[in-house]
Amino acid sequence: MLLPADPRASYLVQRQLIDAAILEVLERGLYILGPKVRQFEQSFAGYIGSGQCVGVANGTDAVHLALRSCGVGPGDRVITVAHTAVATVSAIEWIGAKPVLVDIDPDTFTISTESVAELLERDHARTIKAVIAVHIYGHAANLNELIKLCKRHGAALIEDCAQAHGATFQGRKLGSIGTCGSFSFYPTKNLGAFGDGGAVTTSDPAIADRLRLLQQYGWRERYISEVPGYNSRLDEIQAAILNVKLGCLDAGNARRRQIAERYTQEFAGLPVRCPTESRESHHVFHQYVIRVAERDSLKQHLEVQGVKTAILYPVPIHLQPGYKSIVECPDGALPVTEQVAREILCLPIFPELSDDQVGTVIQAVQSYFVHRR
Numbered sequence: 001m002l003l004p005a006d007p008r009a010s011y012l013v014q015r016q017l018i019d020a021a022i023l024e025v026l027e028r029g030l031y032i033l034g035p036k037v038r039q040f041e042q043s044f045a046g047y048i049g050s051g052q053c054v055g056v057a058n059g060t061d062a063v064h065l066a067l068r069s070c071g072v073g074p075g076d077r078v079i080t081v082a083h084t085a086v087a088t089v090s091a092i093e094w095i096g097a098k099p100v101l102v103d104i105d106p107d108t109f110t111i112s113t114e115s116v117a118e119l120l121e122r123d124h125a126r127t128i129k130a131v132i133a134v135h136i137y138g139h140a141a142n143l144n145e146l147i148k149l150c151k152r153h154g155a156a157l158i159e160d161c162a163q164a165h166g167a168t169f170q171g172r173k174l175g176s177i178g179t180c181g182s183f184s185f186y187p188t189k190n191l192g193a194f195g196d197g198g199a200v201t202t203s204d205p206a207i208a209d210r211l212r213l214l215q216q217y218g219w220r221e222r223y224i225s226e227v228p229g230y231n232s233r234l235d236e237i238q239a240a241i242l243n244v245k246l247g248c249l250d251a252g253n254a255r256r257r258q259i260a261e262r263y264t265q266e267f268a269g270l271p272v273r274c275p276t277e278s279r280e281s282h283h284v285f286h287q288y289v290i291r292v293a294e295r296d297s298l299k300q301h302l303e304v305q306g307v308k309t310a311i312l313y314p315v316p317i318h319l320q321p322g323y324k325s326i327v328e329c330p331d332g333a334l335p336v337t338e339q340v341a342r343e344i345l346c347l348p349i350f351p352e353l354s355d356d357q358v359g360t361v362i363q364a365v366q367s368y369f370v371h372r373r
Contacts, residue, residue, distance in 0.1 A: 001306050001307075001308050002306060002307045002308060002348050002353075002357055002360060002361065003308050003348060004287075004308060004309055004310040004346055004347070004348050004349075005188040005310075005348070005349075005350050006350055006352065007187035007188055007192055007194070009350065009352035010192070010245065010248075010252075010350075010351070010352060011194065012352075013352060014244055014245065014248065017244045018241055018244050018245075021036075021240040021241060021243065021244050022237055022240055022241065024240065025236050025237050025240045026237075030236060031235065031236045031237070032233055032235060032236060033216070033233055033236070034236045035236075036236045036237075036239040036240040036243060037055050037233075037234055037235075037236055037239040039239070039243055040053075040055060040234070040239040040242050040243050040246070041053040041054065041055055041199070043243065043246055044199060044201070044242075044246065045201060047166075047173070047246060047249075048173045048174075048175045048176050048181065048201050049172060049173050049176040050175060050176045050181065050201035050202055050203050051202070051203040051204075051205065051208070052201065052202050052203065052204075052205065052207075052208035052211075053199050053200070053201045054199060054200050054208060054211040054212055054215055055197070055198070055199050055233070055234030055239060056197075056198045056199060056200060056215055056232040056233065056234055057196060057197070057198060057231075057232040057233060057234065058184065058186075058196040058197065058198045058232075059085075059087055059162045059182065059183065059184020059185070059186060059198040060087040060090060060091050060094075060184075060198070061091075061198055061230070061232040062162075062182035062183055062184065062198035062199060062200050063087065063088060063091035063092075063132065063158065063160060063182045064091040064094050064095060065200055065211055065214050065215065065230070065232060066158050066179075066180040066181075066182045066200045066202075066211075067091065067092065067095060067097065067130060067132075067156075067158065068095060068210075068214055069180065069200070069202075069207045069210040069211045069214060070129070070130060070156035070158070070179055070180065070207065071129065071156075072095065072097055072129045072130050072156070073095060073096065073097065074095065074096030074097065075096065075097070075098070075127070076097045076098070076127050076128075076129040076130075077097065077098045077100050077126065077127050077128050077129065077328070078092045078097050078098065078099060078100065078128070078129060078130045078131070078132060079100045079101075079102055079111075079116055079119060079120075079128060079130070079131045079132070079155075080092065080099060080100075080101065080102075080111070080131070080132035080133075080134065080160075081101060081102060081103075081104055081110075081111050081134055081136075081337070082101045082316035082317040082318045082319075082327070082329065082334055082337050083104050083109060083134075083136065083313065083316055083337045083340060083341065084134045084136060084160070084313070084317070085162065085312075085313065086317055086320070086323070087162070087184075088132055088134055088160055089101075089317050089323060089326075089327065092132070093323075093326055097129070098327075098328055099317075099323075099326065099327045099328065100119065100128070100327070100328040100329075101317065101318050101327050101328065101329040101333075101334065102115035102116055102119055102333075102334070103115045103333065103334045103335065103336045103337055104136075104334075104336050104337050104340065105142075105336075106336050106339075106340070107276045107278075108136075108139050108141075108276060108278060108281075109136045109137060109139070109289070109340060110133065110134065110135065110136055110139060110140070110141035110142070111131075111133050111134065111141050111142075111146070112336070113141075113142045113145040113146060113149070116131060116146065116149055117145075117149055120149055120152075120153045120155075128153060128155050129155060129156065130155050130156040130157070130158055130179075131146060131149070131150055131155055131156070131157050131158070132158045132159075132160050133146055133157065133158070133159055133160065133178065134160040134162075134163075135159060135160065135161055135163060135164035135167060135174050136163060137163055137275070137283075137285070137286055137287040137289055137312075138163050138164050138167050138190070138256075138283050138284035138285050138286040138287065139164070139167065139275070139277065139278070139281055139283045140164065140167055140168070140169040140174055140278070140280070140281040140282075141159075141169075142278075142280075143157075143159075143169050143170075143177050143178065144170075144280075146178075147177070147178070150178075150179075156178075156179040156180070157177075157178035157179050158178060158179060158180050158181075158182060159174055159175055159177065159178040159180070159181040159182065160182055161174045161175045161181045161182060161183050162182065162183060162184035162186075162189065163189065163190075163286035163287070164190075164284060164286065165183065165189060165190040165191040165249060165253075165284065165286075166190060166191070166249050166250060166253045166284050167253075167281070167282055167283060167284040168281065168282040169280055169281055169282075170280045175201045176201065176203065179202065179204065179207070180200055180201065180202045180204075180207060181200065181201040181202070182198070182199075182200055183198055183199045183200070183201070184197075184198050185197035185198060185199070185238065185242060189286065190249065190252060190253060190256070190284055190286050191242065191245055191246060191249050192245070193238040193241050193242055193245075194238070194241055195235075195237075195238055196238075197234050197235075197238040197239075197242065198232075198234070199234065213226060213227055213229055214227070214229045214230055214232075215229070215230065215232050215233060216229060216230075216231065216232075216233060217229040217230070217231065251351070252351040253284040253285075253351075255351040256284060256285040256286075256349055256350070256351060257283065257284070257285060259285070259288070259349050259353060259358055260275065260283070260285045260288050260349065262358055262362070263288055263347065263349075263358070263361070263362065266362045266366070267290070267362075267365065267366075270365070270366065270369050271292065271293070271369065272290045272291070272292050272365070272369075273290060273291035273292070273343075274290055275288060275289055275290070285349055287310075287312055287346045287349065288346065288347045288348075288349040289312070289344050289345065289346050289347075290344070290345050290347065291340065291343040291344055291345075292343060292345060293343060294372075295311075295342065295343050295344065295345050297368075298345060298365070298368050299311070299345055301364070301367075301368045301371075302361075302364050302365065302368070305360075305363075305364035305367065306360070306364070307347075307348065307360065307361050307364045308348070309345050309346055309347055309348070310345075310346040311344060311345060311346065312344070312346050313341065314341060315341065316334060316337045316338060316341050318334060318337075319338075347361055347365070348361055
């Protein structure tokens with residue numbers, strides 16, 4: 001069975017280097033906030049083009065601490081989307097802020113700048129402290145417009161880059177453009193650890209300083225809390241793994257784009273809507289997401305053919321039982337989001353897929369539509 005993602009495959013390719021990196025940590029005996037974490041923070045900040053990087057425990061913490069470091073707190077309102085991992089909205093709710101959900105662009109699935117502008121203009125007297133732009137599936141949101149809107153209304157712009165490691169907007173890496181960038185290193189990500197991990201990037205030294213305080217109990221001096229803080233640390237073993245895998249990220253992203261290009265070429269003429277890429281963006285295809293009216297039927301057919309797919313995400317957050325009463329979202333306000341959720345399907349895409357395996361996916365998709373004629 002072909003899987004949508006296979007983190008074990010990346011380990012097998014880099015096994016010797018990863019095993020050596022882990023063994024070095026184990027033998028040194030420094031397991032928390034040691035030299036491997038510092039090395040990764042410096043390397044990743046350099047790769048992204050941000051001045052600073054702070055490693056944290058996971059991607060949810062990355063969004064949460066980014067918001068906190070930008071001064072967002074209880075009672076504040078934060079704009080984002082319902083078409084995202086629940087972690088984005090969970091992080092807002094965690095600090096007592098109010099998630100305000102807007103619709104998405106029908107082509108890129110990223111936050112609709114028109115919806116953001118309309119909301120900010122309509123509610124200009126109310127407290128919008130931040131906008132979280134989710135670079136969903138590896139494609140950039142329209143950052144030029146979002147930056148203008150956020151500056152005009154005094155809001156921080158948080159880039160949720162959990163699916164966009166190495167992606168760019170107008171030649172700049174995502175995570176270096178907004179006030180902060182938040183990253184997840186969950187094992188299936190383009191840059192994935194072998195456990196949980198995350199990071200926040202920023203070019204603002206004051207924000208980086210607050211992040212480091214919040215990361216570990218508010219300590220600047222050990223055991224002395226300057227502010228109330230948290231326990232959110234990237235561990236030394238995961239950092240060692242990420243140091244190895246960062247060197248292969250661009251090559252892996254190039255392979256993802258190669259697979260995506262082949263899918264798009266082979267699906268031409270089928271009643272399938274393939275991903276698009278704006279002129280300003282360099283897509284890294286964390287997911288290859290098609291839209292098809294008969295999504296559930298196609299998904300079932302592919303599984304019979306030995307191709308497992310995924311739906312990211314099947315139920316928009318504003319329709320989920322745990323968040324209906326928490327988010328700010330009028331009924332009927334997100335028509336594109338709700339339509340997209342009924343039609344999307346994620347096909348297998350990861351760098352270790354062979355050309356023959358890609359061909360298997362293509363033939364399985366094509367065979368469904370041949371049988372429907």
